[in-house]
Structures are given as C-alpha cells and as structure tokens.
Amino acid sequence: MKRILPFIIILVVLGAALGSAWYFTRPNPATPTVTQPAPPPSPGSQSTPAQQPVARQGVPGAEPAHSIGPANAPIHLEEFGDFECPPCGMLHPILEQMHEEFGERLRITFREFPLANHQHARTAAAAAEAAGIQGKFWPMHDLIYERQNVWKTQFNTRAIFEDYAREIGLDVERYNRDMDGNLVTQRIFQDSRRGQSLGVQGTPTVFMNGREVPFENLAPDKLRLVIMKELQAVGSK
C-alpha cells in the first residue's frame, strides 16, 4: 500500500487541479451569477426569484451621470471604468457594439473609478469630466480609450489630453480651468464613492439593471447573451 500511496496522492491532486480548471473555464450561464438573496419577482418578469439576484442600490454617483440611450430603456449598463486600465480599453469597443446592436433598448452609463496605482488614470478621468462640462464627455471618453496605448506610457499626459481637447473642439482655456476645478474633483469622488458602496474592487465592473455582470461575461458574445436574457426577463423584445 505504501508503494502506491504517493501515486494515489499525485492522482488526487491532478484530478483536483483538472477538475477546478474545468469548473472555472466551463461556459457560464447567460445570466449573472446569484450573489445576493433573491428579490421578489417584478411584474412581467419571466424569471424566478432564484434566477434573479437583487439589484444593488449604493449611494448616488455624480449627477447628471454620463449616459447614452433613453432613460427608460429596459436594460441599463452602468460601467465603473479606469481609462488607464487595459481591460477597460478592451471593453470600450464591446460596449459601443452593444449600443449599436440594441439601440433604444440599452442605456449605458459611465462612472469614474480611477485606480490609485495607475499614475495617469486620475488625470484621464479629470480630462473626460472637464470635457463633459462643455458637453463633450463621450467624444473625449472615446478618444482617451482609443488612444490608451499612446498616452499611458508618456510622462506628461496632461499636455496630450489638452491636444485631445483641442481636437474635439473644446474651449481649451476653460477646459484647463475645469481640470483643476472643484466640480471635476467632486464628480470623480462621487462616482468612486458610488462604486465603493456597490462593492466595486476593480475595473471594469459592469452592473446590468443593478446587478453585477461577472467579468467573464463581458466578452462580446457572452455580453450579448446576457443582455438578450435580461430583455426576455423584463418582457421587452
């Protein structure tokens, strides 16, 4: 028995390793995982309480929020993002694609969640918010994400973002003033505080109708399925 015992131990560890690898790489159900107690069923909902985790409220973020899509859209995606975070940069075109595909049925909100260990994230967030004061948050947001690989390795990103501000037609003098202004600081703080109240620990974190979408479901095909499933659940085709 003693001679075969090490082989049994090795096989058990191998089995556990392969089993856990299989478990975590298996296809996920299209619905977000249940992480909270089930809520009471909403009118018109086709899903059972066990399938539908409760929507989280959290403290309010900056208002008005930066959103695209109608306020009464059946699906609301709220992203907590960091402009310097590569996965956030990868998520950007995916959300654009979802916006095109689902049109009026989808509302997307962006919340600032700059991480302290990203040296330019705070400046990038301020640049987007300063552009937002002049009504051009989304053009700046898009530009910053699309050129993430250009600016993130640079030293003076403030000058680069100023060029972007010029490029999208902002009043640069006002933009520079707003970059250091209280409103921008306050908005970033409020969005981050909202994220913290919702348990956001990293970026990107996306909530769909108040429930967190698991990170692995943010790939285009999976996110599309998640949205379609939610559309069915809320009774909108």
Place this chain on the structure above:
Amino acid sequence: MRKVYIAAALLSLIGIADALYLTVEHVTGQSVKCTIVSGCSEVLSSPYAVVAGFPLAGIGAVAYFTVFSLATLAAFGYRAAGTLLTPLVTAMFFVSLWLIYLQAFVIREFCQYCLLSAAVTTALLVVVVVGRFVLKPASV
C-alpha cells in the same frame, strides 16, 4: 530528508493553485481586472504571457505539478525523484528571475500572482537546496 520533500510538495501546491488561476484567466480569454494592488492585466496581456502559443501560466502549472509529483515520490522513498527535483527547481528559479526582470524593466508593472509564484519558486529552491546540500540526510 522526508520533511524537506513534504515541505516542497506543500509549497508546490500553492504554486499549482496560483498558476492554475492565471491559466484559467488566460484560457477564458480575459485578462484579470485592474485592481488597486495589481498590474496583472498589463502583465497578462503582454506578449511575454505566451510561449510558443501556450499560456506561460499553464506551463508553470505543469512545472509545479511535476515538482509536486517528484517531491511526493521522494517523500515516499523514491530516490531518483529527489535527484530530479534539484535541477528542475533550480531551472524554475532562474525562469522566475527572468520574469521578475521583465515585469520590473520591460512591462513596468507587477502582478501579485506572478510575484507569489516567484516567491514560491524561491522558497522551493531554498527548501530543496538546504535539504539536499546543507542538512545531513540522517538528521532530517
């Protein structure tokens, strides 16, 4: 020497879990989230995270599993397994040094899971080398 091999086997279990986590992140097509304490997304999405089409973390998982198997066999008296353990752990240690160099000077971001792996490999080397060359076989 038995205690040394048991310690090596236990350490390699940590390495297996760590490398497996990183492999799963890679295979599922997503680099890990950006968090306050890590630059994992930068490290894992870098070209250095793949070797000849295979996720480096997966190769690491196989290496740790090999260490676990050899250490377990050695703990049960298979001497040849103990002999193979030293060169394997030494090679893994130098690979870890190279990866730390890449994180520090090329990618310029550190991933805590990669650092944990380097720490495990270093501990493995210390345990194996101390056990093999410093401690007398009769005393351990």
